[in-house]
Amino acid sequence: MKKKLLFLFVGALSLGVSGCTLGTDERSTTSIKPTSSTSTSEEDEGEIDWAGALIINEQNPNAVESSIKQVIQHNGTTDNKTVLYRIAGTVEYPTDYSYGNFDLVDKTGNINVYGLSKLSSSITYSGGEYSFRNKATFGSLNIKAGDLIEIEGIYKYYSYSGEGGVPEFQGYPTKHLKKNIPAIEPVSYTQAEPTDQSGSYYSSISSSLKGDSLLGELHNLMTNTHQNFLDYYGLSSHFRYSDNYNGSYYRCFYSGSRCTQLSREHVWAQSLSGGLFGKEYAGSDLHHIRPCNEDINSERSNALFGIVYGPKSGMNSFAYEGGDKVYYTRGVFEPDNSIKGDIARIIMYVYLHYTKRSGDTQRYYSESALKFENIMSPRTKIEAINLLRKWNAEDPVSSAEISRNNYVYSVQGNRNPFIDHPKYADMIWG
Numbered sequence: 001m002k003k004k005l006l007f008l009f010v011g012a013l014s015l016g017v018s019g020c021t022l023g024t025d026e027r028s029t030t031s032i033k034p035t036s037s038t039s040t041s042e043e044d045e046g047e048i049d050w051a052g053a054l055i056i057n058e059q060n061p062n063a064v065e066s067s068i069k070q071v072i073q074h075n076g077t078t079d080n081k082t083v084l085y086r087i088a089g090t091v092e093y094p095t096d097y098s099y100g101n102f103d104l105v106d107k108t109g110n111i112n113v114y115g116l117s118k119l120s121s122s123i124t125y126s127g128g129e130y131s132f133r134n135k136a137t138f139g140s141l142n143i144k145a146g147d148l149i150e151i152e153g154i155y156k157y158y159s160y161s162g163e164g165g166v167p168e169f170q171g172y173p174t175k176h177l178k179k180n181i182p183a184i185e186p187v188s189y190t191q192a193e194p195t196d197q198s199g200s201y202y203s204s205i206s207s208s209l210k211g212d213s214l215l216g217e218l219h220n221l222m223t224n225t226h227q228n229f230l231d232y233y234g235l236s237s238h239f240r241y242s243d244n245y246n247g248s249y250y251r252c253f254y255s256g257s258r259c260t261q262l263s264r265e266h267v268w269a270q271s272l273s274g275g276l277f278g279k280e281y282a283g284s285d286l287h288h289i290r291p292c293n294e295d296i297n298s299e300r301s302n303a304l305f306g307i308v309y310g311p312k313s314g315m316n317s318f319a320y321e322g323g324d325k326v327y328y329t330r331g332v333f334e335p336d337n338s339i340k341g342d343i344a345r346i347i348m349y350v351y352l353h354y355t356k357r358s359g360d361t362q363r364y365y366s367e368s369a370l371k372f373e374n375i376m377s378p379r380t381k382i383e384a385i386n387l388l389r390k391w392n393a394e395d396p397v398s399s400a401e402i403s404r405n406n407y408v409y410s411v412q413g414n415r416n417p418f419i420d421h422p423k424y425a426d427m428i429w430g
Contacts, residue, residue, distance in 0.1 A: 056175065056176050057173065058120075060086075060152055062084060063084045064084065064085050065086045065087075067106055068087055069108035070108070071111065071169070075155045075167075077165060079155065079157055081130050084153070084154065085154070087111075088148065089110070089310060089314075090104070091103075091145055091146065091147045091149060093145040093304065093306055093331060094138065094145070095304070095331055098138060099134060099137075099138060100115055100116030101113070101331075103330050104151070105310035105311060106314050108313075109314045110316070111169050113168070114169070114170060116151065116170070116173065117171075118140060118141050118172060131154075143173070143176065145307075145377070146179050147179055148179055149173050149176050150173065150177075151171045151172060151174060154169070154171065156168040156169070156170060166330065183383060184390065186386040186430065189392055189393045189426055191393075191396040191397075191422075194397050194419070197402065202417070202420070204217070204221065205217055210428070216357060218352055218424065219353065219357055220357075221417075222352065223353075225413050226285075226353070227412070227413040229280065232280070238286055242286060242404045243259075245257075251291065252293045253267075253291060254300060254326065254335060254336075255326070256323060256339075260293055263291070263293065263294040263297040264289050264290075265291065265292035265297050266288065267290055267346045268347055269375065272304070272375050273374070281354065282354045285412070286411065287408050287412070288346060300333050303332055304331060304377040305332075305334075305335065305347070306332045306376055306377025307334055308327050308332050308334045320336035324337065332377045337394070339395070340395045341392050341393075341397065342395070344391040345397070345418040345419055349418055350370070352418075388425065389425050389430070393422075397419055401419050
């Protein structure tokens with residue numbers, strides 16, 4: 001009872017809004033029943049800062065309370081503009097702060113919220129149908145990853161020609177229950193660095209260099225020693241040595257299992273490089289490209305690497321061989337703990353090698369294209385770097401990475417400095 005009173009008290013003091021003023025006599029009904037899965041209890045969603053709870057808008061009494069799964073199942077692949085739904089869930093990292101584009105997850109599933117306004121008047125009703133019009137920037141709502149919110153709105157289904165479609169939701173928040181997810185803090189690499197197998201490769205790199213000076217010298221080393229740019233279509237012949245599975249097969253990078261229906265995976269997704277990664281240079285760099293099962297590659301798509309929040313039971317997942325489950329939503333992909341460091345060291349390598357610096361040729365790309373925040377789910381450069389350093393430290397360099405680095409060096413002429421010296425990450429960005 002105290003929790004309900006708090007909501008009413010805060011709402012009355014803070015907003016005094018009257019909610020949606022649309023007529024109620026014409027609205028259609030549905031057979032969907034309220035479900036406990038949308039409950040905002042601590043048992044369902046984890047610790048909630050009830051003192052920070054804020055009613056953003058009054059609820060429309062005609063909105064149908066539902067779970068994400070029920071909304072999607074009820075409407076299938078057809079838009080439904082005759083029902084106003086109320087759903088609750090945990091926010092994944094937003095990809096668009098102007099319009100509001102993020103995944104919302106409850107215990108039953110996840111849905112892409114594409115368009116969120118702070119105003120209840122963003123939903124209008126005319127001619128027997130609801131429609132949405134964004135009337136406020138998403139950024140003004142101060143909604144962050146990990147926050148638990150409740151929203152009212154309408155179901156949409158965005159269809160991609162020949163590629164299926166995406167269940168979507170548009171509306172406005174009725175409650176914002178902040179979980180106060182802390183900022184991502186960097187972690188320094190404290191393990192002993194791998195035994196140096198590079199010979200004199202780093203002899204030109206002064207041990208006193210730090211920051212951008214160290215980054216620049218390592219970049220120059222990459223450009224000078226990367227003499228053999230491999231053929232994209234010939235990479236599979238190298239995977240037999242760099243990513244071998246039980247002697248005869250390829251190892252799928254994201255699942256750790258035998259690779260079937262081989263796909264050449266750009267770990268830094270092509271679409272998140274401004275379309276610059278094709279089939280040359282970074283697009284055929286064996287330090288960067290990994291073998292992957294086609295179906296898993298499709299599931300990852302161009303999702304950002306990061307931490308997923310919310311109930312794991314409602315997320316898409318697949319097993320990692322010898323590890324845990326890999327969880328992901330449409331927008332965020334959290335790899336298995338055993339390869340988080342591998343991914344961080346690949347991302348840092350691509351940035352170091354291919355970010356254009358003074359005097360470089362056209363094969364390198366501007367920093368405006370290769371932003372860490374374009375591939376990592378934290379939407380600021382600082383937090384993206386912090387997460388890379390955290391993964392680099394928490395998943396130390398493995399013997400498999402060392403062997404792979406040595407093999408790629410033998411065919412390309414260059415090495416991944418963050419595998420040989422993982423502390424370079426802290427020396428550059430710490």
